[in-house]
Amino acid sequence: xxxxxxxxxxxxxxxxxxxxxxxxxxxxxxxxxxxxxxxxxxxxxxxxxxxxxxxxxxxxxxxxxxxxxxxxxxxxxxxxxxxxxxxxxxxxxxxxxxxxxxxxxxxxxxxxxxxxxxxxxxxxxxxxxxxxxxxxxxxxxxxxxxxxxxxxxxxxxxxxxxxxxxxxxxxxxxxxxxxxxxxxxxxxxxxxxxxxxxxxxxxxxxxxxxxxxxxxxxxxxxxxxxxxxxxxxxxxxxxxxxxxxxxxx
Amino acid sequence: xxxxxxxxxxxxxxxxxxxxxxxxxxxxxxxxxxxxxxxxxxxxxxxxxxxxxxxxxxxxxxxxxxxxxxxxxxxxxxxxxxxxxxxxxxxxxxxxxxxxxxxxxxxxxxxxxxxxxxxxxxxxxxxxxxxxxxxxxxxxxxxxxxxxxxxxxxxxxxxxxxxxxxxxxxxxxxxxxxxxxxxxxxxxxxxxxxxxxxxxxxxxxxxxxxxxxxxxxxxxxxxxxxxxxxxxxxxxxxxxxxxxxxxxxxxxxxxxx
Numbered sequence: 001x002x003x004x005x006x007x008x009x010x011x012x013x014x015x016x017x018x019x020x021x022x023x024x025x026x027x028x029x030x031x032x033x034x035x036x037x038x039x040x041x042x043x044x045x046x047x048x049x050x051x052x053x054x055x056x057x058x059x060x061x062x063x064x065x066x067x068x069x070x071x072x073x074x075x076x077x078x079x080x081x082x083x084x085x086x087x088x089x090x091x092x093x094x095x096x097x098x099x100x101x102x103x104x105x106x107x108x109x110x111x112x113x114x115x116x117x118x119x120x121x122x123x124x125x126x127x128x129x130x131x132x133x134x135x136x137x138x139x140x141x142x143x144x145x146x147x148x149x150x151x152x153x154x155x156x157x158x159x160x161x162x163x164x165x166x167x168x169x170x171x172x173x174x175x176x177x178x179x180x181x182x183x184x185x186x187x188x189x190x191x192x193x194x195x196x197x198x199x200x201x202x203x204x205x206x207x208x209x210x211x212x213x214x215x216x217x218x219x220x221x222x223x224x225x226x227x228x229x230x231x232x233x234x235x236x237x238x239x240x241x242x243x244x245x246x247x248x249x
Numbered sequence: 250x251x252x253x254x255x256x257x258x259x260x261x262x263x264x265x266x267x268x269x270x271x272x273x274x275x276x277x278x279x280x281x282x283x284x285x286x287x288x289x290x291x292x293x294x295x296x297x298x299x300x301x302x303x304x305x306x307x308x309x310x311x312x313x314x315x316x317x318x319x320x321x322x323x324x325x326x327x328x329x330x331x332x333x334x335x336x337x338x339x340x341x342x343x344x345x346x347x348x349x350x351x352x353x354x355x356x357x358x359x360x361x362x363x364x365x366x367x368x369x370x371x372x373x374x375x376x377x378x379x380x381x382x383x384x385x386x387x388x389x390x391x392x393x394x395x396x397x398x399x400x401x402x403x404x405x406x407x408x409x410x411x412x413x414x415x416x417x418x419x420x421x422x423x424x425x426x427x428x429x430x431x432x433x434x435x436x437x438x439x440x441x442x443x444x445x446x447x448x449x450x451x452x453x454x455x456x457x458x459x460x461x462x463x464x465x466x467x468x469x470x471x472x473x474x475x476x477x478x479x480x481x482x483x484x485x486x487x488x489x490x491x492x493x494x495x496x497x498x499x500x501x502x503x504x505x506x
Contacts, residue, residue, distance in 0.1 A: 055396050074400055080393040083497045084415045096411070097401040125496050145401075 003066040004028035005149060005181050006052060011061035013047055021047040023206035025061070031148075034175055034182045034218045036192035038238060039202025040246060045185040048207065049074075049151050052183065073142035075152040079134035081126040081141075087113070088122040091141045098145070105144075112140040115174060132163035139171070143178065150175075150182045156191070165223070168194055173220045189242065193234040194226065201241040211241040283466040288473060291466040299455060299467075303474050306436055306451035309364075310482070313371030313432045318425065321379030325417070326409060328380075329387040346377040350435050354442035363443040367451070370439030375432035382424025386417025419498050422490045429482045437475060452478075 011025040021044040029035050037045040050056040051063060053074050073094075081090045091112055095105040113119045116136040126134055135155060142150060156164040172195065175182055186192050192199045199213040215234040225231050265285045271277070272284040279287055292299065324342075328335035345353075350370050357366040390413055398408050440453035450458075452471050459467040494500060 050396075053396075053400055055399060072400065074397065076393045076396075078393060080391060080397060082394065082412070082415065084418065093397075093411070094401045097398065097403045097407055127497055 002031070005031045005033075005066050005070065006183075007062075007064050008048070008052070009062045009064070011048070011051060011058045011063065013044070013051065013056070013058055020206035022051075022058075023208050025208055027200060027209060029149075029181050029183060031181055032179060032218075034172070034184065034195055034197045036184045036186055036196040036199045037202060038186060038189065038192045038199050038242065039207065040204050040242075041187055043202045043204050044207025045202055046153050049153050049183060049185055052149075053151055070148040071145050072149045072151060073145060073147035075135075075138055075142050075150070075155045077154045077157055079126070079131075079138040081134060081137055083126050085125075086122065087118060087124050087126075087129075087137050090126070090137055091144050093141060094145045108144055108146075109140075112144040115143055115177075116140045116170070131159055132167065135159065135167060139167075139174075143174065146178070147180060150180045152182065152184045154185050154187065157186070157188075164191070169221065169223070171195065172218060176219050189235055189238045193231055193238055194221065196234075199234065199238050201238065201245055203245045210245045213237045213241065280463050280465050283469055287466050288469040292470040292473065295467055295470060299452070299471060299474060302450055302452045302455045302471070303478065306433075306440065306453070306475075307478060309368050309371055309436045309451065310433045310478075313368055313436060314375050314425075314429060316368075316372050317375035317379050317428055317432065321376050321424070321428075322383050322421065324380055325383035325387055326414075328384050329413060330405070330409075335384070342377055342380055345373055350374050351438045351442060354439045357439075358443055367436055367439040367443055370442075371432045371435035374435035375428035378424040378427040378431065379421065380424075382427075383417050383421045386420025387413045389420065390416040419494055419500060422486075422493065426483070426486045426490065429486045430479060433475070433479050433482060 007028040008025050011022055013022040014020045025044075025048055027035075027048070037048060039045050047056060051058050053072055054069075055074075082093070085093075088109060091109045092102065092105050095108060096102075110119060110122075113122065116139050118133065118136050118140060121129070121133070121137075126137070129137065138155070156167055159167065168191065171182075174180075182195075184192070184195060193215060195218075196215050197218045199215065200209045201211045201213070202208070203210045213234060216230050269284045269286060272282055283291070324338070328339070350373060353373065354366065354370050357369050360366075361369060394412055394416075395408075398412055403411070436451065437453040440451040441457055444454060444457060452475050455471045456468050459465070459471065490500075
């Protein structure tokens with residue numbers, strides 16, 4: 001059995017204002033896995049994600065990457081695009097920050113845009129796009145560095161249900177095509193069951209993982225998956241575990 | 250649309266017409282209140298004198314605005330980088346801003362020659378709105394975008410160039426529009442305080458001079474030129490604002506889209 005891509009051991013985090021966000025968090029993500037962090041709002045899921053990304057430092061515990069820090073990409077709840085830059089320049093940003101010229105980056109940027117189906121919108125500005133399209137640009141920007149680990153913080157929470165379902169399916173296809181590990185923060189039981197190979201249930205603050213539910217190996221899933229026993233069982237288990245976690249608080 | 254545009258013009262023309270009528274019907278002498286038609290002919294007759302003064306005032310206004318833009322943006326960027334610098338220097342900028350320029354002008358005239366003193370006054374009033382607005386803009390960047398820049402290891406210079414300056418652009422342009430009007434006011438106020446005659450005499454000096462000579466129509470003509478200059482500056486900056494923000498910023502969005 002190979003080593004996990006990321007492991008968090010005994011991670012603790014208390015904010016300067018005294019809020020205890022994480023308490024002894026234990027989590028390991030294997031290569032190619034799609035893990036959802038599911039829990040109530042404000043339970044420290046986002047903090048865990050930010051610690052993995054290196055945007056926040058843990059007070060105690062260790063964060064280990066197998067074979068050094070992998071290429072990490074982050075997708076926020078809002079599309080977080082630069083409103084003054086067009087679609088191309090927004091997706092180009094990570095490569096630009098790494099010192100690539102526009103010409104050298106062109107193929108990678110176009111490739112990422114093709115993956116999210118926005119190759120025709122390179123010169124559009126974020127204001128001219130719908131919420132779902134903005135989120136696609138945001139995903140393309142994350143993909144442009146060919147990350148091995150994709151961190152997503154409730155990326156589809158603000159979208160309507162039909163758009164969210166479509167993006168969920170597309171995300172699974174992308175994950176399979178690009179061979180990424182994904183850590184996906186959500187507070188939706190259904191979303192986590194549809195997307196994940198594994199669901200980690202968080203307790204309310206201070207967050208720790210109270211239960212882990214294995215769904216099924218990932219791969220492209222269709223809407224059909226929502227009617228399978230695997231999905232329904234995962235939904236039931238996750239909802240029940242979440243309920244217990246809330247009561248236990 | 251057209252009605253909305255024509256209405257202010259119609260009101261303006263009606264006011265001028267009423268003014269003209271009152272002056273003629275009441276036979277008010279021109280040294281008390283000149284009619285608009287007389288002001289207009291004075292403007293044409295004295296054009297050589299007035300246009301030279303207009304050029305002087307506009308040159309000082311433009312130079313002051315350019316200097317205020319350069320230094321305002323420079324200091325705003327420095328303040329955003331080093332908080333201690335902001336804490337130590339910002340109060341000084343506030344003191345300069347809240348002290349009326351007309352009260353500072355005589356003092357500056359003691360130390361500087363008239364032309365430089367007028368420029369300094371116009372600069373001082375234009376500097377603060379650009380500094381404070383740009384500083385506000387630089388610190389109003391989206392925190393998620395800041396995280397994104399950190400994630401990809403952006404250098405300090407990349408943060409400024411690719412994130413902070415573009416985020417601050419709408420704020421800066423807002424400050425610039427205020428500063429454009431203020432630099433003209435500063436120049437005029439300082440010219441009146443300086444009272445410089447001869448070659449380098451600006452429009453404000455022409456007003457003072459014409460007042461001494463009871464040449465009231467010329468006073469009005471110079472005043473009209475100052476107003477037109479102010480409107481032109483405002484329109485130019487408004488246009489620049491639209492041209493730079495139209496594709497992305499809410500403030501420049503076309504109505505009814």
